[in-house]
Amino acid sequence: MTTSTALLSVCDVTRRFGSLRAVDGLSFDIAEGEIVGLLGPNGSGKTTMMNLVSGALKPDAGTIRLAGSDIAGLPPNRIARQGIARTFQLVRVLPSMNCLDNVKAGLGFGAQPTWGATADSKAEGLLERVGMAHRRLTLGKDLTYMDQKRLELARALALQPRLLLLDEWLAGLNPSELVEAIELLRKVRGEGVTMVMVEHVMDAIRSLCDRCVIMNAGAKIAEGMPAEALAEPEVVRAYLGDDADA
């Protein structure tokens, strides 16, 4: 993977919380069209890394480039407009707005904002895509957990992102929902969206990810094809005692 073709290029990024280095000199590249799994035991800094890329947090050091331009430290709204969308580990929908409006929230302010009748029909289409057409007028706060997750994905896709960040989007789904959800993500990838996904669901990682970056204590300990990276001794050691996978 050379830097010139990388869509996202993270270089020597560090973020501290007090004396804790939650992300410690981390570097990795994501190529256009790739799905990369960001893995690691709990507390290893995955969410912090996602927050740094999406602008929710500012790095203390290092650069983050999206298609060549430095986005490190920009506010989230500017980063969203440059084409990065995300979901949240603790799912966030707009509670007092109905599902249509929740999706329109993603349509109205991105790189190519749409509004009015066009946005209405696009929002309908996106709800359909995530299997929520029948919930269009239900308020965000009245949705089940699974539906909130679906809605969050629809809102992120509404931004027409070049890079989609999914923070444990599959967590908490039952086996049949999981199959469906993985299929949905595969479809999204087929449409040319590049993804970074933080996941503990190993089946999903094996079947979806082209590559994995594995973190421990804020640093990268392995990188490569999922099966190979997960088999590296340091990874096995980091996960030992962790119930993420046998």
Added chain:
Amino acid sequence: MTMNSRSTLLGAVLLLAGVVGLALLPGFVGGYGLSMAINFLMFAILATSWAMFSGPSGYVSLATVAFFGIGAYTVAVLGEQLPWGAVLLLAAGIAFVVALLVGLSTLRLRGVYFVIFSFGLAELIRQVVNWYESTQAGSVGRYVFLDITQEQIVWQLTAVLALLFIVGWLIERSRVGFALRMIGDDETVALHCGVNITLIKVLVFSLSAAFMALVGAIVAPRWTYLDPSIAFNPNISFQVLIMALLGGARRLYGPLLGVIPMVLLFEYLSSNFPHLFSILLGITFLAIVYMVPHGVAGLIDSYVQRYRERFPGRRVGKNQQKESAL
């Protein structure tokens, strides 16, 4: 006709009827009636403009009287030197700029911190004016001798209220209004959807402040004598808050539903229990927050929502045709 355009039409008809009614009112009522009409209109504008920002965003402001007072003082100081139209524009402009500066520095505060800060701001402005008037201008109070009748005040306030409804309606259906609702629901989500939340908040906050100042300017001639404790009376901020909450701050028409009963109630309380007024104000506030947290308009909305969910087939809206084709 779709539901949206039908309710727009209904709103326009009601607005027009209200304007005509209020414009003709001075011909039918005496001095007391006019003074009540001025009270209604004044609080209707204050509560509606308060709700224009605070309703969707969830930022509860107690700075209403700061902008109201700025408007009144603009008249007290410049009323005799400039043409009336220029005085009004200036009042609105000053409040807009003050709100812009205040907003940029404080709209990062959330929840109760913003409430307290906005209250403190109004008190600070009052104290600064007090200090300036007593030490620099020579006396605490000012006289406002302007040739403006009660009728003219009613007409001006009616025009401002109509303008406010048009502006509020335009904002509500624009991306700015939508973004403000997103901010009220979840600022983090709004940010990550690409919304410049500071810009949106400060813009609408300042716009609402401009309307509050217009009210202060228009009603100032009624007082003849003005001092900071009148123009910056914190009770006004609380009264406006109570009215907007009772009516429902998340709808443009909501505050009006609260203004009508509350102006009558406050009129009764202040003439019968002048010394207990602040206490009774507090009790009213608690009662409303406890009993109708989302206001009368909120009650109406939740019935509509429940109805829609129970009878999804009967939805009347933009998508009706598409659905019947399916």
